[in-house]
Amino acid sequence: MDFEKLKSRLAGCYVTIPTPFEDSAGFPVNHQAIRTYVRFLIDNGLNTEYATLLAGGAAGDFSTMSFEERIGVGETVVDEARGRVPLAFGGQSTSTLELVRLAQAAQSMGFDFLQVSCPFYFTHTEADFEEFVMAAAKAAPRIGIIVYNTFWTSTSLSFGMIDRLARIENVVGLKWATPRTDAMEFEDVTSNFSRRFTIIDNNLFFPYSAMPSLGAQAFEVHLCNYWPEWGIKLIDEVKAENYPEIARMMVEEAMPFYKLWVEIEKGYTSGDGYLDKLCMELIGLPSSRCRPPTRDIRENYRARTLDMMRAAGVPRLVAN
Template sequence: MQTDVLKKKLEGCYVTVPTPFRDVEGFPIDEDALRTYVRFLIDGGLTADNAVFLAGGAAGDFSTMTFEERVRVAEVVVEEVAGRVPVAMGAQTTSTLELVRLAKAAQRIGADFIQVSCPFYFSHTEGDFEEFVREAAEAAPDIGIIIYNTFWTTTNISFAMVERLAEIPNVVGLKWATPRTDAMEFESVTARFSKRFTIIDNNLFFAFSPMPALGARAFEVHLCNFWPQWGLKLVREIGAGNYAEVARMLVEEAMPFYKLWVEIERDFTSGDGYLDKLCMELVGLPSSRCRPPTRDARQRYRAPTLAMMRAIGTPNLVEA
């Protein structure tokens, strides 16, 4: 395994591609729409030099799909990118046996990475999680593993746990978010481990996480799904060290999107990907809801979403 090559592949925009479904009984996966999503991102300028596509993550409805559907979604994305952009396959699960199957499948279909977080529902120990990751690493030694700290649903990964995970050669990425406390867990881990892993900032600290003292090199960017050029500008400004402009972009353009997301989650439905897909519809991409129990937010939130997109300057709106 070429660890340094995989780490380099992770840099840039980490784009969580939603999974589209057809609005018929059972909500089957709409493979044609998924291919359209991927082509839109590539046509928007996302390449191997500036992006990674996550197939079947949380925004991709992994929790409502069968094993076979999860593999197929990743396979479609791998096929459509045709080597032009690295692909990570969502591999979050409550079962070590299923994780091993997902890791082997990802390796078979030609994905570059799998994304793994601590098993949810039960409060697993860090020892449980370490064994969980090691099983996947041994099952698919050619796959890069991205560790995702989903502290809001399960065990929060400690500094000491990150140190132990660093011993596993094919753990190459750390998708990092932490609760905000005076202990500065985000900063301490990022500063200490940015040379060992590619740090993916999942805390929206883009205005300072890439600074040399911390060294994050990748950024979870939901706005890319409907505005890929925004992510490209983010990467350019970070590369130029223009952190004041990055902060402006976050406050004036990204923050309204995330505030609307929080409003929908508070007042109407929960899950992930529903706002991404509504925004994608409003720039002319195929429409889709998330599978239940997440409810269809499109009708109720179309007007406020369109207003938000106009306010932040989203290009190519079809209802402008």
């Protein structure tokens, strides 16, 4: 494994590809629609310079798919991407045995990275998680491990835990999110570890976290699934230090999407990827609901979502 090469490839927009399903019994995976998504993202600029695409992450409905379905999604993404953009594979699991199989499959399929989170449901210790990550790293030594701090579903990682994970050779990325407190945990880890890992900002602080004193190199972004140019422009504006335009983009274009997402999650259904897929449908891409238990939001929130997208100036809208 070429650590520096992998680390340098993990930069820019970190985009989870939603998994579309057929609107039929059992909601089978729609592989042709996945191909359409991948082509759309790459054709609109999310290439090696600007992005890494994640297959089978949370917004990709990993939690509702079988092991075989997750592998099938990964195979389709790799085949359609054809090396034009770095790829990560979602390795979230509650089982170390399954994680090892996912890691081996990701390496065999040709993924650059494997995303790993602390197992959910049980409150595992940090030492449990350290062994979990080490198992993945040993199973797939030729790909880079991205550690994802999903503190809202499982054990939150401390500064000391990040320091221990830094000793695992093929951990190349840290997808970093923290609760907001006066202790500034987000900044503490980012500023201290950005030379060791590629920091993927999962708090949407990128205009701030990309500053030299913090050093984040990538950010999780949902808007790119229906507006790839938005993420590309944000990266370019950050590099140009055009802070008035960055602030406008965040407030007028990003914030309305995330506010609507939170409103849906608090008042109607929970999960991930449901608003991405509705927005994708409204620009003419094939789409679907998420699998249950996440409920279908399309009928109840289509008009609100369309209004939000119009006000933000989203291109390619096809809905009336």
